[in-house]
Structures are given as structure tokens and as C-alpha cells.
Amino acid sequence: MTDLATELGSTLSNPRRAGLTALAVVVGVALASVHWLGLVVGGALVALPQGSLPRGLLAGFLFGGVVLSVFLVDLAAAGAAGGFLRFGLLRDVAVAMALGLPTFGALARGLR
Amino acid sequence: MVSETTRRALLSSVLGVGVGGMALTDARQFLADFAPLSGSTWNADARRVDREVDSPYGDATVRYDDHGVPHVSASDERAAYYAVGYVQASDRLFEMDLLRRVMRGELSAVFGEVAVDSDRFNRQMDFARAAEVTWDAAKDGPAAPASEAFVDGVNAYREDADRPVEFELLDYDADPWTPVDSILAQKQISWGLTGSFATLRRAAVADAFDRETAETLYPLPDADNHDSPILRPGDREPNPPGGESATVSGRASATSRSRRPTGAGTGKRVDPDLVSWLEGFESEDGVGSNSWVVHGEYTASGQPVVANDPHLDLRVPPVWYEQHVVVDGERDVRGVTFPGVPFVIIGRSDTGAWGFTNAGYDVIDFYTYETRNGGSEYRYGDEFREFQTREETIPVADGEDETVEVTKSVHGAVLSRRSDGDALSGTDGRVGVQWTGLSAARTIESIYDIGRSAGVDDVLDALPKFDEPTQNFVYADRDGRTLYYTTGTVPVRRTDGDPVAATRPFDGSAREGEWRGFEPYGETDWAAADTIPFEEMPHSVDPGYLATANQRVTDDPPAHLSEGYASPFRGARIYERLDERAGSGEAMTPAFLRDVQLDAVDRRVDHLRPLLEDARGEVSGAVREELDAVLAWDGEMTTARREPLVFAFWARELGERVFERRFEDADLDVGTPNDWVLGNLPEDSEWFVPADGSDPDRGAVAAAALADALDAIDEAGHETYGDYNRTALTHPFEREFLNYPAYPTDGSPTAVNNFRRESMVGSSWRQVVPVGDDGSDAMAVLPGGNDGDPLSANYADQLDDWAAGRFREFGLDAPDGVDVRFTGDDGDAGDSGGDGE
Structure with a gap:
């Protein structure tokens, strides 16, 4: 839990990253509302601004939430x-799809 | 650097394979259906009824109660029925579309090859044409404006809202709803209740064995040897003291009394394979119902009570849709109808209550023909006529289109199992069908009138137009009057001018069994047609109490009425309960009458007891202990006990040993006789031949069936009746998430509390309505829920109550607030829609 708080704090403490993440969440939810691939893409979008792959995966999971x-x-x-x-x-x-597909999409953070 | 590249390549591969695997396999459709937010199953817009709806017919309001029942209110009838159409579609559009597809023979277009046989049959019957002529005859009548407004309401919803989940899953849109579709919804139930192939079944059995055997196994009404007809003779039919004592049953008239046909019939064999095929398109065995009406003389309140529970398919969503419609000063009616039909069929109003059960009358005949020219012509009297034929294409989803030859004779439809019409010789495998439902019927006007009637006299004016189906109608009004009448037009069959009974296929070429004045696929002049006059139909005005359970209607029929009724177990049990109560002097309260409706005593146990006793000498040990327990038991089919489990399995195995194996040996794949017939067989009947082929031995056969039953129970792992007797109501898609949950329930196929585990048929609606009070004691329950949306809170909310024998209120009070407001073109939104009371 402490790790989770630390990771979240890291994202929120960087205004640019926080802004990009918020934008990604909005775009991701919009995409997920029209097609299931939006769940994967949304996960990828929220992961990309994060500082590392593990942080990206966490962001994808939280986006699923x-x-x-x-x-x-x-x-x-x-x-x-x-x-x-x-x-x-x-x-x-x-x-499981709501949480799993964005987390899967967040693997895209590893391509950066 | 190398490891970074490798990691990216690996992740790229994982992402690519993962997305590709989801997008390019069957998983794609699953995701499209069920992914959160976008999945078609979750489409919230499809289930969200707009709170404001424009209406071309004026203002109306809809209030939903806790059970999802819409309470519709308006000052204009068309405005009300526009709203009814809208809310019916919002709750049941897929079911409505499914039923019309069945009747039009258009199922394969969405379900694929599995439905081709059904489409072939329904197109050959040409129900669609019969519905068209029915609407043509009704479209200028009194029920037409409300019917047309209903249709517009359905289409408004269809156009406004996203398509319900079933349409998403099958990926198609519903075509516009039409008045003919509403008529088809009525034809569908009429066919289900009177479209019987019993004549052909008996003929096939007569061909396989002999006619005496056929009439033993499928007894005609005059051999129906029980003493509990609906209209009981003489002093056993109580009239209310001080009442009009106007009890009248149908009486034979000199002109219409029919005789049994003599001789060997047409002399032409009925194709048993055709009969077996056709049996797939008649209702499941057991489709029937209970109803009774009790005069105020026997009730605590002094007001009459009407009880009714129709036994139809138990399915998802339910066959019935409940609605309450108030038109200021004209109509305040609540009850159930078939989705797609605008008007309440069974229910109550502020002036009366009513119910229907199947009368079991014979309104369908079959004809064989002498043909020539490769089967294209048939002899009719002294001349040869051409069959009217046309070829239709049956579109098949994901398959090759099929064709069907739709053939008609002077009598009506001509049925064949094969697509090419079986152009063979002689009877050529085809059979002509004449059914009252093939002509224009006025039933919709009758239903319309009953809903706005003010009492018995109005109802008696409405009933003669109830042309189909033939039904036992019970009614009581707020003035305390009671009524029983059998509805429906029954043709008088004539051969050489004389009335005849229709107990075997007629020789159509010899002009046997003619229906004079009947116009299949046309408009019959019912007043001039040769039918049993309404006044002669069995009835009773102001009966004290009277019960119907599909048993024999009367000992004194006015003409050939039926080819055989349901077994008398339920009817006898209801009369037993009512007679006991009346004899005790204790009032028949609504609570008592609900208890009768839930009575689980199966009188088959007494009827088959001699066989059980015979079996006792043949068994020992644990088997004998099981048998002794059954013999000592009271016959109540309740979930907690083991005896009903043993009895139910034993009766099933017994029927199989006595009848089914012999039928199979004779290559006869038709419905076997019921337990009433089985119990009536003499002790030394040849049907009790043991499996080893030795001399008939009823005890040995009964004991062998018991051994089989106990093995089957062990194999299934059942301990009590409730382990077996459980609801298993399924949606047509048979997807688990659309099916209802399973609950144990009391009852059996022949108990008043009617539940057929094997065929999932049973009490499709229960109502017990005292008439004339404030309605607070009126109660009802539906086996499922009123809303067909699987995500709705009202999808299956009544099922556990139904299974446990609980009821809920069925009054005329509407809930507070407005859920949907329909606003007329003039923009005069508001409260003209009354308050639902």
C-alpha cells in the first residue's frame, strides 16, 4: 500500500505527467465506451507518461479501476x-476485463 | 542496448499477439458483447426509457410499480394504447419479434439452419395470410383505433431506443411492427391451444395396431369415464340461493347432434413419419389451465371470486406481460396479455374479473385426397381441382437458402414434410388441414369489449365474437353475478348433409367432414356459417361455484365438440376441495382459494395405486421399503419429501415400459397415452407384457419400473423431490446469463399446482381476484419478471415467490409519481392522464 501511495505521489508531483495522465484517462474512457480495444489503448495511453514500466502497469491497472x-x-x-x-x-x-485489458495495454510503456 | 532492444521486441510481440488473438478470433465477438462500457450487453441506452416522449395521440402517463408493471393512464384511448405499445416494446421487443418470426416462418433468417423445419411448417400453414385477412376484417372495427395506436407506440420505441441485447447478440434490427403482427401474436396462442394433431396420432396408432387399440389409448369423450366434468349434472351443480338459477349447459339440438363415423374411414394410411414431424409443431403435452369462479354466497365478503392459472410454457421472458390501463371514464383494466397484443386477456377491471382455460374442443380437421397429374390435382366430389401452390424461399442465416412449396386446397393448408411436396401417388404423404384460425376471427374485438365491460350482460354481448381459440371462460362482476361460457367457434362437420364427429381424417375427395360457409384465408360470415350456435355452447349463468381444468366439459354436448379432454385429476381435486369447503359451511376466502391454487396433491397416486400394490409382492428389502413409504403417503408433491420423487420417477418409467417400448417396436414415434389411460387399462391388458415377452403381468411391469426409477434417482443423486422438481426456465438463446435461477418448487404435471419438470410447462400466471371490494385482497404472481432486460431489477424478481407459492398485490392502485410522460402534439403536457385509480 505504501508502494502504491509512493507511485501515485510520484505521478501527481509532476504537473506535466499528471496532466498527460488525466488527459489519457479521459481519452481512454471515451475510447473504451465505443470499442473494447479502447480498454487496451486507454491502458497504453495512461502508461506512457509514467516514469517506468512498473509505474506504467500500475497506472494501467488504476485506469481499469x-x-x-x-x-x-x-x-x-x-x-x-x-x-x-x-x-x-x-x-x-x-x-476482470475492466482491470486486465488496460493493464495489458500498459505494457506499451515498455516500448518507450 | 541489446537487452533493451530484446525487451522491446518481446513486449511488441506480446502486445501484437495479444491484441491479434483478441481481434482475430472468436474472442472478438465475446469482447464486443461483454467488454465493460462498450459491450452490447451493457448498453444502458437500450433499457433506459425516456421520461418524456412525444405522442401523436395526446397525453398519457406511465408509472412503474416495484414489480415493473406499467400503470398507463390517459383520457383518450388511443393515447393510452400508444403508451402501452411503447412500454411493451421497451420490455419485450425481442420476444415480440421472435413470435412473429415463428409464425411467419422467418426464424432461420436469424437463427440459421436449426429453424428451417419450423419455418417450413409455419409457411405451409400460412398463418401470415390468416392474420392478414383477420386484420382486414377488423381494421374498420371498434378495436382498430387503439390497435393502430399501439402499433405506432411500438414503432416509436423501436426507432427511439438502441436495440435490446438480443438484437445486438444476433446483430439485426427489428422490422417495423404492424397490426398484422399483433394478430399473429394471437394466432400463435390460438394455434398453441387448438392446433392439435390428435386425429392423425390416433389414425397412425390405428394403422400400426388397430382402431380399437387406438381408441383405448386415446379415448374419445364418450369413453372418458370420470364423474368430474366442468358442468356437473343435476344437484351437484350448486346455484346460489336466491339467484336466478339459470344454470344451463349446452344442449343437443336436433340439427346439430353428430354421429360417430362408421366404416374404416378413408382407408388411406396416415404417414406416421409425417405425424411424428407435425407433433413438433403442436404444444407440449400438458398445456392446459385451472380456473374457477365462486359466487358471493360462498365467500366471506359476499363478493364473488375468480381464480385462474393458465399452464403454458415456462420460459424467459415469461409468455405473459402484465399491464394496467386506465382510460378516464371508459376503462380501468389490469392483467396479462401476450407481448404484441394491445389488450389485457386475463385479469380484472373495476367492474369484474375473468380468466380462461383451454376447452379442449376440436376445431381442426384433416383430409386426404385422391390426386393425379403428379399430385398437382386432387379430386373434390365429381371434379378434379388444381392445388394452389407457390414456392417460397426461406432465408437461412449462415447457410444456403431453402425453398418450401406452400400448397392449399379447398379446405385450407396442405402439409408435407418435404420441400418438394412429396409428389407421390395415392395420398402422397400430404394431408389437408382445416382450422378455424385460418379464417378471419373477431377475437380482438371480443377481448377489447371484455376489458371495458360493465358486467355479465356486456360480457355476454362480447363473447360471441370470441371466434378463436375455444376456451372455458369464467367471469364475475361487481354486482355479484357469475358466469361460465365456452367460447370459440366450433364447426358442424357434415358428410352427405349429416353431422359427423371428426375423430379420424376425412376423405376430402369424397367431401367428407365439410365445414359449410367456412372460408380459409378469407372472411367467414360467422352468422351464416354452419357452426354450433352460441346459445348451444356449454355454459352456466350465475353458477354457485364452478371449476375448469381442461377436463370433459359436459356429459351432454350439443354436437361433436372434442376429440378427447385432459385427464380429470386436477378438475376432480379442485371440486373435491371446493365441495369440502362448501359442505363445511366455512367461507371460501381469497386465502383459501389461493391455497387451492397451490394444492400439490396428485390424484394420479390413487389412480395408479393398484399397480403399486401389485408391485409390492414382486419386491423386497430396500425397494419394498421405498414402495411402502409411497403407499403410505398422502400424494402431496412437495419438495421436502422423498415419496413424490420416487412416485414421479416410477410413473415416468412405467409409461416408458408400458407404451414407449411397444411404440418403438412398431416404428411409431408419436406421443404416448397419459397416466389416466394407463391406470384404466384392465389388469390383464396385453400392454402389461414384461420385457421378456411372457404373459401380461401388471405387478412385474410395475416392479421393474420401480427398480428402474430407483436406479435413475441414485444416478442423478437426488434425495428429495426438491432436488429434482426445480425451475429450469431458459431464454431462447440458452446462454447462462440470460436464463433464470433454479428454485425447487412443489407441484406436478397432474396436480392443481401445475409444474411439468420435463417439458417446463406450468402455471404461467396465477391470479385470485375477489370482485367488487377495494381490490386489496386481489393477488397474482408471474413466473419470472415483467421486464425482458436481463439487467433489469424486474427480470426475474417474482420467480422465487412463484416457486415458493407466494403472491403479491394485484390491485388497481397506481404508484405515485410519473416515470414516463407522453405529450401530445399540441404540447399540452400534463395531468390529463389521470392518476391511475
Whole structure:
């Protein structure tokens, strides 16, 4: 947890990096809203400004958490959150996709 | 530097292979369907009903209650039904589209080859044409304006909203909804309830064995030897003291009394393979229902009560859609309808309550023909006529298109299993079909009128137009009057001018079994047609209490009415409960009548008890202990007990040993007789021949079936009935996330609490409605949920209540607030839509 806080602090302490990351999150969520590849691309976008591959992977994972939150809020607004929670295995797979695909995309940080 | 390059190459490869693997394999579709945010399954816009909707018909409001039931209110009828169309589509558009595709023979276009046979059959029946002529006849009638507004409402939703998940998964859009589609939704249930191939089944069995055997296994009504008909003779049919005592059952008239046909029938064999194929397009065995009406003389409140639970397919979403529609000063009606049909079919209003069960009447006949010219012409009396034929293409998704020859004779449809029409000799494998539903029916007007009726007299005016399907109708009004009437047009069949019973296929060429005045695929003049007059149809006005469960209607039919009714187990049990209560002097409260609806006692146990007792001498040890437990048990099919598990498995194995194996030996793949018939077989019947072929031995066969049953129970790992008797309601896609959860439930195929585990048929709606009070005691429940959206809170919210035998309120109060407001073209949004009360 301490490591996580340290990593986050590192990103937030750099205004340029924080700005790019925020922009990447917005663009990534927008892309993920229209196509599943957006989850991968979004993960890559938020990872690229980070200082290292591990930090990039963490950023991708956290971006997945943002996606998951937006997704659940969207479902709740349509009165479908309860239905989603009853979806069993498919619910778990959707959560795994939300977190896993951006983290996978964050591997792109290693290409920089 | 080298390691940096290698790392980048490795990561590039991983990313490339990963993305490529997802994008270029089956995973792509899965991701497209289920990825968070973009996945079509989660498309929130598809399930979000706009809170403000423009309406060309004026203002209306919709309030959803906790069970997702829309309470629609308007001051104009068309405005109300525009809203009804909109909300039905928002909850059930895919189901609506699926049903019309079935009836039009257009399933293969989205489901592929698996549906070609269904399309071939439905196109040969040409239900679409029958629906067209029905709408042509109705489009200037009183129900047309509301029907057209409903259609516009459906299409408004279809155009406004994103497509529901099923359309996304199959990747197609629904075509515009039409009034003919609404009629098709009615034809679909009419066919399900009266489209029976029993005549052909009996003929095939007669060909394989002999006619006596056929009539033993599939008894005609006059051999239906039980004493619990719906209309019980003499003093057993109570009338309310002080009532009009106007109980009248249908009476035979001199002109319409029919005789059983004599001789060997057409002398032409029915193709058993054709019969087997056709059986796939009739309803599952067990489609039936319970209903009863109780006069206020027998209730605590002094008001009558109507109970009804139709037994239809239990599926996802449910076959019924619940709605409540208020049109100021004209209509306040709540109940269920089939998705795609604008008007409540079973339910209640502020003036009455009503229900339907299947009457089991015979409104379908079959004809064989003498043909020539390669089967293109058939003899009809003294002349040869050409079959009307046309070839249709059946589009098949992901496959080659198929063709089907649609053929018609003077009688109606001509069915064939093969695409080329089986142009062979003699009867050439084809069979002509005449069914009342092939003509224009006025049922929609009747339903429309019942919903706005003020009492028994209005209903009696509406019922003669209920041309299809033939039904037992029970009704009670707020003035305390009760009514039972059988609806539907039943043709009088005539051969050489004389009425005949339609118990075997007719020789169409010899003009046997003619229906005078009937116009298949046209508009029949029902007043002039040769049918059983409405006044002669079995009925009872102001009965004290009367129960229907698809059993024999009357001992004194006015003419040939039926080719065989359902077994009497349920009907007898309901009358037993009602008679006991009436005899005790205790009032029949709504709580008591709900308890009757949930009664799980299976009277098959008594009927088959002699076989169980015979088996006792043949078994020992643990098997005997199981058998003794069953013999000592009260026959209640409840989840916690083991005896019903043993009995249910034993009865199934017994039917297989007695009938199915013999049928297989005779190359006969048709539906086998029911347990009522089995229990009626004499002890020394040849059907009780043991597997080794020795002399008939009922006890040995029953004991062998018990051994098989216990083995099957062990193999399945069941301990109690609840391990086996569980809901397994599936969506047509059979994807796990779309199916309902499984719950144990009481009941059996022949208990009042009706549940058929094997075919997933059972109580598709339960209502018990006291009439005339404030409605707070009126209760109902649906096996599932009102909303077809799998993410909705109302997708399956009533299923556990249904399985556990619980009900919820079914009153006429609407919830507070407005969920959807429809605004008329004049911009006069507002509250003209009443308050739902």
C-alpha cells in the first residue's frame, strides 16, 4: 500500500505527467465506451507518461479501476446495477476485463 | 542496448499477439458483447426509457410499480394504447419479434439452419395470410383505433431506443411492427391451444395396431369415464340461493347432434413419419389451465371470486406481460396479455374479473385426397381441382437458402414434410388441414369489449365474437353475478348433409367432414356459417361455484365438440376441495382459494395405486421399503419429501415400459397415452407384457419400473423431490446469463399446482381476484419478471415467490409519481392522464 501511495505521489508531483495522465484517462474512457480495444489503448495511453514500466502497469491497472467505476455508475443510473451483480461468472469476467485489458495495454510503456 | 532492444521486441510481440488473438478470433465477438462500457450487453441506452416522449395521440402517463408493471393512464384511448405499445416494446421487443418470426416462418433468417423445419411448417400453414385477412376484417372495427395506436407506440420505441441485447447478440434490427403482427401474436396462442394433431396420432396408432387399440389409448369423450366434468349434472351443480338459477349447459339440438363415423374411414394410411414431424409443431403435452369462479354466497365478503392459472410454457421472458390501463371514464383494466397484443386477456377491471382455460374442443380437421397429374390435382366430389401452390424461399442465416412449396386446397393448408411436396401417388404423404384460425376471427374485438365491460350482460354481448381459440371462460362482476361460457367457434362437420364427429381424417375427395360457409384465408360470415350456435355452447349463468381444468366439459354436448379432454385429476381435486369447503359451511376466502391454487396433491397416486400394490409382492428389502413409504403417503408433491420423487420417477418409467417400448417396436414415434389411460387399462391388458415377452403381468411391469426409477434417482443423486422438481426456465438463446435461477418448487404435471419438470410447462400466471371490494385482497404472481432486460431489477424478481407459492398485490392502485410522460402534439403536457385509480 505504501508502494502504491509512493507511485501515485510520484505521478501527481509532476504537473506535466499528471496532466498527460488525466488527459489519457479521459481519452481512454471515451475510447473504451465505443470499442473494447479502447480498454487496451486507454491502458497504453495512461502508461506512457509514467516514469517506468512498473509505474506504467500500475497506472494501467488504476485506469481499469476508473473504467470499472464509470461502468458501474452507468449501470446504476439505468437501474441495472442490481441485475449486473446477479450475472455470476459473466460479472466476474467483465470485472476482470475492466482491470486486465488496460493493464495489458500498459505494457506499451515498455516500448518507450 | 541489446537487452533493451530484446525487451522491446518481446513486449511488441506480446502486445501484437495479444491484441491479434483478441481481434482475430472468436474472442472478438465475446469482447464486443461483454467488454465493460462498450459491450452490447451493457448498453444502458437500450433499457433506459425516456421520461418524456412525444405522442401523436395526446397525453398519457406511465408509472412503474416495484414489480415493473406499467400503470398507463390517459383520457383518450388511443393515447393510452400508444403508451402501452411503447412500454411493451421497451420490455419485450425481442420476444415480440421472435413470435412473429415463428409464425411467419422467418426464424432461420436469424437463427440459421436449426429453424428451417419450423419455418417450413409455419409457411405451409400460412398463418401470415390468416392474420392478414383477420386484420382486414377488423381494421374498420371498434378495436382498430387503439390497435393502430399501439402499433405506432411500438414503432416509436423501436426507432427511439438502441436495440435490446438480443438484437445486438444476433446483430439485426427489428422490422417495423404492424397490426398484422399483433394478430399473429394471437394466432400463435390460438394455434398453441387448438392446433392439435390428435386425429392423425390416433389414425397412425390405428394403422400400426388397430382402431380399437387406438381408441383405448386415446379415448374419445364418450369413453372418458370420470364423474368430474366442468358442468356437473343435476344437484351437484350448486346455484346460489336466491339467484336466478339459470344454470344451463349446452344442449343437443336436433340439427346439430353428430354421429360417430362408421366404416374404416378413408382407408388411406396416415404417414406416421409425417405425424411424428407435425407433433413438433403442436404444444407440449400438458398445456392446459385451472380456473374457477365462486359466487358471493360462498365467500366471506359476499363478493364473488375468480381464480385462474393458465399452464403454458415456462420460459424467459415469461409468455405473459402484465399491464394496467386506465382510460378516464371508459376503462380501468389490469392483467396479462401476450407481448404484441394491445389488450389485457386475463385479469380484472373495476367492474369484474375473468380468466380462461383451454376447452379442449376440436376445431381442426384433416383430409386426404385422391390426386393425379403428379399430385398437382386432387379430386373434390365429381371434379378434379388444381392445388394452389407457390414456392417460397426461406432465408437461412449462415447457410444456403431453402425453398418450401406452400400448397392449399379447398379446405385450407396442405402439409408435407418435404420441400418438394412429396409428389407421390395415392395420398402422397400430404394431408389437408382445416382450422378455424385460418379464417378471419373477431377475437380482438371480443377481448377489447371484455376489458371495458360493465358486467355479465356486456360480457355476454362480447363473447360471441370470441371466434378463436375455444376456451372455458369464467367471469364475475361487481354486482355479484357469475358466469361460465365456452367460447370459440366450433364447426358442424357434415358428410352427405349429416353431422359427423371428426375423430379420424376425412376423405376430402369424397367431401367428407365439410365445414359449410367456412372460408380459409378469407372472411367467414360467422352468422351464416354452419357452426354450433352460441346459445348451444356449454355454459352456466350465475353458477354457485364452478371449476375448469381442461377436463370433459359436459356429459351432454350439443354436437361433436372434442376429440378427447385432459385427464380429470386436477378438475376432480379442485371440486373435491371446493365441495369440502362448501359442505363445511366455512367461507371460501381469497386465502383459501389461493391455497387451492397451490394444492400439490396428485390424484394420479390413487389412480395408479393398484399397480403399486401389485408391485409390492414382486419386491423386497430396500425397494419394498421405498414402495411402502409411497403407499403410505398422502400424494402431496412437495419438495421436502422423498415419496413424490420416487412416485414421479416410477410413473415416468412405467409409461416408458408400458407404451414407449411397444411404440418403438412398431416404428411409431408419436406421443404416448397419459397416466389416466394407463391406470384404466384392465389388469390383464396385453400392454402389461414384461420385457421378456411372457404373459401380461401388471405387478412385474410395475416392479421393474420401480427398480428402474430407483436406479435413475441414485444416478442423478437426488434425495428429495426438491432436488429434482426445480425451475429450469431458459431464454431462447440458452446462454447462462440470460436464463433464470433454479428454485425447487412443489407441484406436478397432474396436480392443481401445475409444474411439468420435463417439458417446463406450468402455471404461467396465477391470479385470485375477489370482485367488487377495494381490490386489496386481489393477488397474482408471474413466473419470472415483467421486464425482458436481463439487467433489469424486474427480470426475474417474482420467480422465487412463484416457486415458493407466494403472491403479491394485484390491485388497481397506481404508484405515485410519473416515470414516463407522453405529450401530445399540441404540447399540452400534463395531468390529463389521470392518476391511475
